[in-house]
Amino acid sequence: MLIQSVDLNEGALMWEMRYSLAEYDTATKYQRLGRPKKVSLGDYLWKRGELVQQVTIPLDLLGSKLYLGDFGLTIKDGTSVRIKQQAPYCFCAPERFHGADPSLASDMWSYMCLFAALYLGNNVFYGNGGGSTAFSWVEQLGAMPEQWKGRFWWPEEVNDAWYDHTTTPDPERDLAARIARMRPDTSQAERELVLSVMHKAFCYLPEHRITAEQLLQDPSFRAIIEIYQC
Amino acid sequence: MVPQDGDCPDYGEFVDSDEEGDIEDVSEPLERYDQGLYYPVCIGEVLAGRYRIEHKLGWGGYSTVWMAHDVQYRKDVALKIMIPGEKGEYEYQIQNEILRTVRDTSNLVTHQGSFLLPGHGGNHHRVLVLPLLSPSLGYRAMQLPVTTRVSAVKQLLVALKGLHDVGLVHRGTPSPAILVLDFVFQTKC
Numbered sequence: 001m002l003i004q005s006v007d008l009n010e011g012a013l014m015w016e017m018r019y020s021l022a023e024y025d026t027a028t029k030y031q032r033l034g035r036p037k038k039v040s041l042g043d044y045l046w047k048r049g050e051l052v053q054q055v056t057i058p059l060d061l062l063g064s065k066l067y068l069g070d071f072g073l074t075i076k077d078g079t080s081v082r083i084k085q086q087a088p089y090c091f092c093a094p095e096r097f098h099g100a101d102p103s104l105a106s107d108m109w110s111y112m113c114l115f116a117a118l119y120l121g122n123n124v125f126y127g128n129g130g131g132s133t134a135f136s137w138v139e140q141l142g143a144m145p146e147q148w149k150g151r152f153w154w155p156e157e158v159n160d161a162w163y164d165h166t167t168t169p170d171p172e173r174d175l176a177a178r179i180a181r182m183r184p185d186t187s188q189a190e191r192e193l194v195l196s197v198m199h200k201a202f203c204y205l206p207e208h209r210i211t212a213e214q215l216l217q218d219p220s221f222r223a224i225i226e227i228y229q230c
Numbered sequence: 231m232v233p234q235d236g237d238c239p240d241y242g243e244f245v246d247s248d249e250e251g252d253i254e255d256v257s258e259p260l261e262r263y264d265q266g267l268y269y270p271v272c273i274g275e276v277l278a279g280r281y282r283i284e285h286k287l288g289w290g291g292y293s294t295v296w297m298a299h300d301v302q303y304r305k306d307v308a309l310k311i312m313i314p315g316e317k318g319e320y321e322y323q324i325q326n327e328i329l330r331t332v333r334d335t336s337n338l339v340t341h342q343g344s345f346l347l348p349g350h351g352g353n354h355h356r357v358l359v360l361p362l363l364s365p366s367l368g369y370r371a372m373q374l375p376v377t378t379r380v381s382a383v384k385q386l387l388v389a390l391k392g393l394h395d396v397g398l399v400h401r402g403t404p405s406p407a408i409l410v411l412d413f414v415f416q417t418k419c
Contacts, residue, residue: 009402014339014363022306026284027240036242036273036285039250041263046350049263049270052286053253057364059373066382067363068389069339072292072321073401102401104394111390118379121372212391230381
């Protein structure tokens with residue numbers, strides 16, 4: 001899965017530990033987690049320190065509860081930021097590449113990227129925020145709104161065909177085809193539910209995008225949850 | 231010597247020169263310690279007289295995160311040690327707003343307390359005391375059963391709705407790229 005650590009992204013998700021290690025001594029904890037591997041930061045700093053390799057929590061220690069954390073970039077809706085687009089670009093809503101500020105709606109686009117990654121097993125969009133990322137939207141969702149033409153943040157990469165509504169997406173490579181290809185184990189009915197949910201959040205115009213409250217009540221979303229008895 | 235339980239304190243292992251590069255490749259950039267941004271920490275060190283550092287949980291553009299044992303209350307916690315200055319203080323302020331305004335914070339990682347560590351050159355580092363949770367799994371999340379993953383997307387949506395109900399946009403996790411972009415922007419201005 002090509003998930004990196006920044007937009008609402010996988011780096012902000014944290015998982016419950018199934019049971020506490022607090023009652024064990026450090027040696028026993030290291031038997032379960034591995035001993036820290038480290039490098040000295042050197043003697044020239046103002047204080048001793050170590051560069052330590054991050055722990056890998058064994059999956060069998062995880063519970064089923066998920067938490068959302070990392071609020072270092074959290075802002076009030078309506079706040080204008082200097083840099084609109086944000087890495088990892090494959091999670092960032094397309095309007096932000098066209099001059100729009102982050103918003104509740106851009107969070108919902110990013111949320112659906114996470115939904116897709118966890119449900120499908122891979123990211124739906126890709127690239128470095130330039131032509132390849134825009135191509136991955138257009139290929140799977142169709143042309144972007146014409147009123148966005150000329151506003152893409154990376155002018156050298158832009159392709160006017162992205163905004164041309166006279167072209168139609170290749171049915172072999174659109175979002176429906178991707179869902180079928182990545183989850184061949186699912187029924188046609190389930191794939192249609194998933195496609196319906198994804199299209200409501202992968203809606204280019206943020207003002208028409210589904211909200212968190214609406215999605216929680218959405219019959220297709222609830223039906224997917226029901227299938228997995230969550 | 232830092233306090234440690236048991237007869238044989240274990241502070242982890244220093245790797246040989248072959249492995250040093252591997253650790254540097256996946257860890258926080260060393261120059262940020264030189265610049266006084268990250269607070270240098272040693273395994274086994276006790277912070278604020280009660281939190282013994284046991285492992286590293288992760289790092290981001292604005293912080294390093296450590297697994298620690300609270301020797302006072304005998305529980306494990308995560309310590310998020312922020313960079314000095316406004317950016318380092320920001321998450322503390324927004325978490326306080328979340329704790330004050332969000333109705334249900336049960337799926338949100340919010341602090342249980344906070345303290346300041348004196349840093350280099352008279353700076354201070356804000357430390358958030360957080361519940362111990364597993365950091366993000368990256369590609370390993372795909373090894374979880376699909377029912378767990380679908381349950382996760384539902385829980386995530388509930389958590390996000392809690393934030394959105396009070397008009398907060400999550401935006402994401404600060405990465406080193408953020409600092410670079412900020413720097414470039416300020417330089418250009």
